Amino acid sequence: MRDRSNNRRGYDRVLMAVAATFLTVSATSALAQDTPRASAAELAIDAAIPRPEPANVPPPTASDFKPDATGALPDTAKVSDAKATDPKTSDSKTSDSKPSDSKPSDNQPTEPSTAAKAVEPKPGDVATTPATDTKSTETKSTETKPLEAPKTDTAVAPPAAAPAAETATAPAATPAPATAAAPAAEPAKEPVKAASNVPADDQPVADKLREMLASKTLRAFDRKVEHAAAEKFYSARDYAPVFTKSGKLTDTAKGVIARLKDAASDGLNPADYPVPDFTAATSPDALADAELKLAASMLDYARQAQSGRMHWSQLSADIQYPEHPIDASEVLANVTSAKDASAALDSYNPPQKLYKELKKKLAELRGQGDGPVITIADGPALRYMPARGKKQAAVEMDDPRVPDLRTKLGITENADSTKYDAAVARAVEKFQDSVELKPTGILDDRTVRALNSPKRDKQIDTVIVNMERWRWLPRQLGAASVGNAYVILNIPDYTLKVMQNGAQVWTTRVVTGKPGQHATPLLTETMKYITVNPTWNVPPSIIYNEYLPALQQDPTVLQRMGLKLERDRDGSIHISQPPGEANALGRIRFNFPNKFLVYQHDTPDKYLFAKEERAYSHGCMRVQNPDQYASVLLNITEPNEHYTPERIRSMYGSNEVDLKFPTPIPVNITYQTAFVDDAGKLQFRKDVYGRDATMLSLLKNSRGKDLEAVVAHAQPSYSRPPSSSLPAGVNVAGDNGSWNSGPNFFERLFGGFGQPEPQPARRGQAQQQRRVYTR
CATH class of the missing domain: 2.40.440.10 (L,D-transpeptidase catalytic domain-like)
Structure with a gap:
């Protein structure tokens, strides 16, 4: 009996010695983790080195973790601190774990569960990347080698940890501060801006056009309807300028400018349609300002060419014609899309044949016609004496100047006749009346000078x-x-x-x-x-x-x-x-x-x-x-x-x-x-x-x-008497x-x-x- 007690006491002493030894080793290992050697950079390097997994140890199940572990992403800082103080984690970095240290529970399944896959981070993932995909931590084998990231249908696996051989040359990843290591949610994305069709060189001008057209103080357009039409026109093209490209005049601008400068040929006043100086416009502000001024002059020309420089009511109360104003939106679209902008703008002038003939005659009066200039030579006065009853016949003077006179006055009947007859006398009388001469029908010196006058201002x-x-x-x-x-x-x-x-x-x-x-x-x-x-x-x-x-x-x-x-x-x-x-x-x-x-x-x-x-x-x-x-x-x-x-x-x-x-x-x-x-x-x-x-x-x-x-x-009012x-x-x-x-x-x-x-x-x-x- 005594011998058994002694044997028992000896056995107890052995167990106590083993326990003391284990506690001493554990304490020493724990102290080692708290030494200054464990800096952030060294921990990152350690985390990047693959470690052997415990042999023949089934993976953990959901019961081994807190109930909310499957619903939240792991906090990188907290995981790092836990691994630095947990004896099991520390042991896995310094030596192989014992089977008793990782004995599975009786109810642990033989296959890994989905919840366990979703929360098991690898040391390398904790130190270098946010924990966005934890499936990559699934244990694939018990061999001592880097783990391969498993295939997944829901997310892209984070980059695999760098091999140990690369850690000697690759710079160590610096872990993020504990307050920003694991974002709680993905940051909100800014709205995606539609791609602009405006060339990069014209974008500053487009931005300025947008700003100017949105301003209520813009004075380029005198009419609100034209301002609104211009804003609609430019907004439809992302406010890209139409008269310049990369700061240079386009063909459209050249055509419009040519038409405005030639407004006098249509009886209009070019001063009413000023053309901005594009050569002096070197900044986006100046180019945008010139753009809108030219657009305004173009609309002014179209309006006056179509409806007149003056409204008919300005002249008298006894005039009543139907109104036919321009559509500013139609003018902007029509002229700027035409192959020939000058011809498109000219089309707003009257289309009638008699108007076009007057335009041609205006050019001739200004010395721009191509026809020959007919000059009536000096000579004796010519007159026509009508018949007086049966006794005295009509007197028709004969003169070689009469054919030229007929041509100049537009008399086509008997064009080659040298007789100063009744038709010629009536034409001369009408001409005299038109130039404020006494309408006598006699071709005298004053009438000849008026016919030959190069100055036709009236x-x-x-x-x-x-x-x-x-x-x-x-x-x-x-x-x-x-x-x-x-x-x-x-x-x-x-x-x-x-x-x-x-x-x-x-x-x-x-x-x-x-x-x-x-x-x-x-x-x-x-x-x-x-x-x-x-x-x-x-x-x-x-x-x-x-x-x-x-x-x-x-x-x-x-x-x-x-x-x-x-x-x-x-x-x-x-x-x-x-x-x-x-x-x-x-x-x-x-x-x-x-x-x-x-x-x-x-x-x-x-x-x-x-x-x-x-x-x-x-x-x-x-x-x-x-x-x-x-x-x-x-x-x-x-x-x-x-x-x-x-x-x-x-x-x-x-x-x-x-x-x-x-x-x-x-x-x-x-x-x-x-x-x-x-x-x-x-x-x-x-x-x-x-x-x-x-x-x-x-x-x-x-x-x-x-x-x-x-x-x-x-209007006249006639009151009843x-x-x-x-x-x-x-x-x-x-x-x-x-x-x-x-x-x-x-x-x-x-x-x-x-x-x-x-x-x-x-x-x-x-x-x-x-x-x-x-x-």
Whole structure:
């Protein structure tokens, strides 16, 4: 028994000695880890050296770790500290682990679990890279060799640890500070900016353009709509400049600049479209500023080329043309995308043939034409003496200068004749009138000097104002569905023309309004129908300015003239004349309703058409051959009906007949004191209404942008006179207690609205009626 106790005590002493030895070794190892040798660099080197794994030890399972170890990334600093103080970790760096040190638990599986793979970092990974993929720490074998990173479908494995042989030459990786070693989350990425199509050399200019166009203080564009159009245009191209590339002018810029500098050829003022100096623009700011200034000048040119330097309302209240402003966005897109920017910008000028012919003549007057200059030689005065009855024949002087004179004046008939006949004398008279010489028709020394004068300033100015008036007219003068047919009446030339398919179909003489308050207005309207046997509804201007004062002198004057006076319910006066041979409108009225209450019509006063100057009406236009005019228009709108002048005349009677047009015909009333005739000769006419001088004064002495503003004119107002103003004895149709409640004056004036059929005049009454002035 004693022996057993002694043996037991001896065994206990052996165990205690072993335990003491183990504790001593463990303490020594722990102290070794706390020595100054374990610096950060040395720990990093140690971490990069592969270590042998314990033999025949199954990998750890999830039960060996804290419950939240699978849901969070390991903190690199904490793992490093744990490995520096954990005896197991320290032993693995200095010696092989004993089997007893890593004995598995009874419930540990034989295959590694997914959770264990996700949290087991290798020493090298902890020291050099953030713990983003922990699958690479899975144990592949028990051999002492570097571990291979396993394949994964979810993340790219971190770089494998460097072999031990490379650590002698490769610089050691410095571990990150403990506060930034393991990011909690991936930093937020900045928004990806779309790739710019602007070349690198132009990007500074583009940036400046973006800044300038976004500024509310930008003064390059005078109109908000043009500023907005420019901003939209440049933003669509990432604000890349269009007129420069790498600081040099583009072909587009060269074309635009050439057109602006040649603006005078179209009768425009180049000073209104300044061209910036691109050669002095060396900085992005200067280039951007020049870019926008050129764009603004381009828009100004397009606008004035299309609509005119001055608005027609600046000139007079009796002008009414349709507006046709430019679309700034369309101009920017059209000109900058065209192969020939100059031609694209030039296309905003009037497209009509007569405008282009005036432009050519303007160049010739400025000495830029290619045609030969015809000079009339000095010589005796030439005159034409018309025949005086049967006893004295016409006198036609003969002179060798006459053929040149005919050519210079545009006389194509008998071009080689040396006779100074009536045609030559009339042409000389018109020329004298156009240059403010006494229109005698005699070719004297003053007339020869005027014909040969190299200085044509007055003629140049006249051509320019007429080119300006062409800009007011619609771009499409006619009705496209009937061969672009239209009517054009030129007041100073006293002629009316019917045009179709670009050619003259028919022409006739007209009588127009007298200068002053009875001037024929300028307008564009559509003729919708004609009226045969019209009733003349006297315009208010004639009623209140002429007929009512005449009634004060003679209360029976209207009755004797065959006119009917009525008082409407509102007390206003209405005077009319029934259809008939003596009607002031003649047999036909051509209706194109307008606010000026004017129209074209026949007249019983045929003798006025023989005069050279025919401004005698109250504003309406009297046509010399109305039956032919009506048949021409009807054959255009209804070609299958085969109207003839005889068929029109067969409708003459005492009842109104309206002939409606299936397609309305545009009517353009113009004022052309300078035009090119069919023979290609530049013709000048007397400025009967004095409008050329007024236009020139405005164009030369006013700012261009001010002239574009619309002027509101007060229209004439005719107040109804009190009933007491009518003298006793005046026969008023409505004074028997009934009031006229028929169509209003506008409807009466243009007819065709179902008014009661007028009573025919008594037999013989037409011969006794006096001639009545009409508009």
